[in-house]
Amino acid sequence: GENVEQHPSTLSVQEGDSAVIKCTYSDSASNYFPWYKQELGKRPQLIIDIRSNVGEKKDQRIAVTLNKTAKHFSLHITETQPEDSAVYFCAASIMNYGGSQGNLIFGKGTKLSVKP
């Protein structure tokens, strides 16, 4: 089955710097890659996702890149702010139309701390 590895487990940056979190996946059939943000004491929430037919997607200060050949995808946060401090989870799944759904397999999470 699918296995998702996420690095680093903790990341500390200065406010205004960029942060990059990387994930690798094992199943080449995976084609959907969401990222979730979980603030302290709160529920995980989707912040951005990418499908395998695109290589990059941006939404304001966050972007995700996907390298299908190498089977890795990354989250990039630019101009970090203290409110970006949270645990970030990557995930992968197989999107099948008409077949059984591939469940999301999550990475172990990255705790990002943004120092003011």
Next chain:
Amino acid sequence: DVKVTQSSRYLVKRTGEKVFLECVQDMDHENMFWYRQDPGLGLRLIYFSYDVKMKEKGDIPEGYSVSREKKERFSLILESASTNQTSMYLCASSLGRFSGNTIYFGEGSWLTVV
């Protein structure tokens, strides 16, 4: 706004007790999930359901069972709670059978087994 509500935020139970964690979603979603979250281990899938009265095992089903009698409600049951089941439990739902739909999480239930 999608709402996934878990009935209990914090529970303390004794070893051997039967524990029910309840989850309700208000968006007519077909899919519902129970995850367990532990530090350093991320989010691990316990059970999921694509339809009423339907259930399938996830990655760590041992020691758990589930019930889905109504579309909006998905219950996680610990038949005989043990200390290694102390954890945060997250319920989630998504729209339909096709993956790629956003998963919406509840606020979580913190369970301590003593």
